[in-house]
Amino acid sequence: MRTHVGEVLALFREHGELSRTEVIDISGLSRSTVNQRLAALESAGLIAEIGGGESTGGRPSSRFALNRSRGVLLTADIGATGLIAAVCDLAGSPLRHRTVRVDVWEGPERVLGEVDRAFDELIEGDLVWGIGIGVPGPVEFAAGRVVNPPIMTGWDRFDIAGWFDRFEVPVVVENDANSRAVAEARPLRHDNLISMKVGTGIGSGLVFNGQIIRGSEGAAGDIGHTRAALADSATPLGCRCGNVGCVEAYAGGWALVRDLDAAGTSVEHVADVVTLVRQGDIEAVRLVRQAGRVLGDAVADLVSILNPESIVLSGQLAECGEVLLSGVRERVYQRSLPLATRNLTIRVSKLGELAGVTGLAIITADQLFATDRIDELLERIG
Numbered sequence: 001m002r003t004h005v006g007e008v009l010a011l012f013r014e015h016g017e018l019s020r021t022e023v024i025d026i027s028g029l030s031r032s033t034v035n036q037r038l039a040a041l042e043s044a045g046l047i048a049e050i051g052g053g054e055s056t057g058g059r060p061s062s063r064f065a066l067n068r069s070r071g072v073l074l075t076a077d078i079g080a081t082g083l084i085a086a087v088c089d090l091a092g093s094p095l096r097h098r099t100v101r102v103d104v105w106e107g108p109e110r111v112l113g114e115v116d117r118a119f120d121e122l123i124e125g126d127l128v129w130g131i132g133i134g135v136p137g138p139v140e141f142a143a144g145r146v147v148n149p150p151i152m153t154g155w156d157r158f159d160i161a162g163w164f165d166r167f168e169v170p171v172v173v174e175n176d177a178n179s180r181a182v183a184e185a186r187p188l189r190h191d192n193l194i195s196m197k198v199g200t201g202i203g204s205g206l207v208f209n210g211q212i213i214r215g216s217e218g219a220a221g222d223i224g225h226t227r228a229a230l231a232d233s234a235t236p237l238g239c240r241c242g243n244v245g246c247v248e249a250y251a252g253g254w255a256l257v258r259d260l261d262a263a264g265t266s267v268e269h270v271a272d273v274v275t276l277v278r279q280g281d282i283e284a285v286r287l288v289r290q291a292g293r294v295l296g297d298a299v300a301d302l303v304s305i306l307n308p309e310s311i312v313l314s315g316q317l318a319e320c321g322e323v324l325l326s327g328v329r330e331r332v333y334q335r336s337l338p339l340a341t342r343n344l345t346i347r348v349s350k351l352g353e354l355a356g357v358t359g360l361a362i363i364t365a366d367q368l369f370a371t372d373r374i375d376e377l378l379e380r381i382g
């Protein structure tokens with residue numbers, strides 16, 4: 001019978017504050033059942049009564065909401081050249097975070113060791129309920145492992161979830177672009193959204209009908225290693241995955257660093273490219289505009305096929321704003337079907353660098369609060 005507890009909790013996660021009457025109306029459950037479920041959730045501390053509320057016959061009726069500070073979720077968004085670790089509340093909001101510069105190809109022991117250190121520094125006597133780890137490669141979600149990552153040397157099938165055994169809580173491992181897609185889609189209740197992460201590398205996350213599309217092997221959305229349209233007319237460039245003509249080889253942060261360096265501008269990191277664009281450097285602006293067109297070409301067919309309501313860009317290069325967006329918009333509106341772009345918005349993420357950790361927290365909470373798992377949680381928190 002406890003599954004109903006999960007269903008009622010899900011209403012609060014979706015709608016925010018609700019009165020008893022609203023829960024009855026939305027769920028279709030009887031008043032007595034709702035009373036029982038609310039009492040169970042309240043006694044477990046998962047929901048709490050909040051002040052104010054609608055008035056029925058002069059007496060204000062109480063309203064309830066998810067008790068977002070009952071426990072915390074630890075999340076780490078691992079990128080190619082750095083990671084962000086965060087303590088998040090149960091609604092997914094980052095409370096404290098820390099940035100660490102470390103290259104992902106230094107291997108899992110080194111990188112996850114940095115995550116451990118960051119977690120230890122961030123935890124302030126919090127009750128840890130779950131852990132979410134984001135990685136820049138394809139993920140076998142059920143097993144919590146990376147599979148055949150093109151750039152993550154030493155990570156193939158490494159037991160990432162097992163690394164965090166000492167916490168004795170569920171660990172979710174997710175692709176970085178997928179976690180961003182959820183962070184953008186869920187709060188706005190956008191059920192159909194494409195998120196593009198444009199940092200050192202390029203990835204995309206697809207949320208459709210409210211669910212992440214992972215594909216049968218976890219490889220869905222790896223747009224950075226699809227063939228760039230530009231490769232047909234320009235010199236086919238080598239990619240770090242070993243292939244030639246990939247989208248990343250023209251539009252990834254590492255490729256722009258390579259091109260600016262070849263043009264005689266001293267740059268080392270993607271952040272330097274962003275700085276140059278902000279300073280109005282002509283070559284940097286030209287290259288980022290072209291990168292936008294390459295991305296637009298890459299995503300245009302997806303727009304025609306899947307008909308998302310929005311495309312959201314995040315990652316370090318997205319900090320170039322309009323310079324990058326204009327190229328994406330140009331190609332998508334040129335090449336996608338008119339009906340598919342009629343109400344499409346293409347924008348930069350407002351969550352900035354915290355998009356990844358936010359999405360990871362939401363996905364971890366989804367697992368903890370899933371109707372078939374909530375018993376496990378209630379037992380654990382006593």
Ligand SMILES: [Zn+2]
Binds near residue numbers: 241246
């Ligand atoms: Zn490639």
